[in-house]
Amino acid sequence: MSTSTKQRPSKETEEERQARRETDRQRAQEAVEALRSSEGWQRWLGLRRHFHRYSLSNQLLIALQMPEASRVAGFRAWLRLGYCVAKGERAIRVWVPMPPSKAQLKEWMEAGAPANEKPRVRFRLGPVFDRSQVVPLPPPAEPVPLDPPIIEPEGDSLGWAFPRLCALAGELGCGVVIERMPDGTGGCFMPELRVISLNEANSVNHQVKTMVHELGHALMRWSIEKGEVELTYSQEELVVESVAYTVCGSIGLDTSDYSIPFLTSWSERTPMEVVERCAAWVDQIAKRIEDCVGDPPGSPLVPIPGA
Structure with a gap:
């Protein structure tokens, strides 16, 4: 039986390191630039519902490289989940943490461990x-299930989420009222009264969608009143409906019939700083709501380790 010795890759030169960093920066900038079109914005939102626990930067990178992606992991992580990467597949590159080496930490400790000189965790694009x-x-491996449940828009299967959303409204100092409203009306947020009203004629699932939208408004108002954000009315509406679209998607409720016509109003002429600001607020507000809602009871999904 023959054995082979793996050669250790040559150390990266400073020129190669600088070239790699410039390539990484360009790819990250391309990912942000893609948000300027309506198609790019919708592509990110559609993908974000699968990757809402990821950083905004990694969401954008995945959307740029593989917009149809729905679940990613590293090579070894997939093995632990009972799957193997198919031969010839090209990796998606995302930011991964590179913690300090043992040698760096040892040197720092021997120098007296000054707080301002502690080796930092750095990031680079990894597969x-x-x-x-x-x-x-194949057996005996037992691949974990990967498909989330599909939720019908008319029904009450999201009843578990409703009290959690009401609890978030309470944290924001808002009351929730379910009352008779005109046909075709989902609900509204009245900032002067700090009240969210919902149409009693709508299904529970529809009320959940409306609650997410109105909570988006409440969170925006909260931040605006504290002077943390400044957006025009149309930009606020874009942020709020984007939040509703991606949050509802993360719990299996497809609201594209309602949301997509509104989201197509995004203009390529929008200044880049406004695009980045709106994307950051969508991600921040959506994460606040998603953290409150949590996972569905008995969810078969297993968190991806190491991704």
Whole structure:
């Protein structure tokens, strides 16, 4: 039996390191630039519902490289989940943490461990793969289920989420009223009264969608009143409906029939700083609501380790 010795890769030169960093920066900038079109904005939102626990930067990078992605992990992480990356698949590159080496930490400790000189965690683009790029391992492996439940817009299957959303409204100092409203009306947020009103004629699932939208308004008003954000009315509406679209998608409720016509108003002429600001607020507000809602009871999804 023959053995082979793996050669250690040559150390990266400073010129190569600078070239790699410039390539990384360019790719990150391209990911942000893609948000300026309505198509790019919708592509990010559609993908974000699958990756809402990821950083905004990584969401944008995945959307740029593989907009149809729905679940990613590193090569070894997929093995632990019972899957193997198919031969010939090209990796998606995302920011991954590079903690200090043991040697760096030892040197720092020997120098007296000055707080302002502690070696930092750095980030570089590393490889992950989407679920469409992997195949189940044969027995005795037991691949974990990856598909989330599909929620019908008319029904009450999201009843578990409603009290959690009401609890968030309470944290914001808002009351929730369910009352008779004109046909075709979902609800509204009255900032002067700090009240969210919902149409009693609508299904529970529809009320959940409306609650997410109106909570988006409440969170925006909260931040505006504290002077943390300044957006025009149309920009605020874009942020709020984007929040509703991606948050509802994260719990399996598709609101594209309602949301997409509104989201197509995004203009390529919008200044880049406004695009980045709106994207950051969408992600921040959506995360606040998603943290409150949590996972569905008995969810079969297993968090991806190491991705």
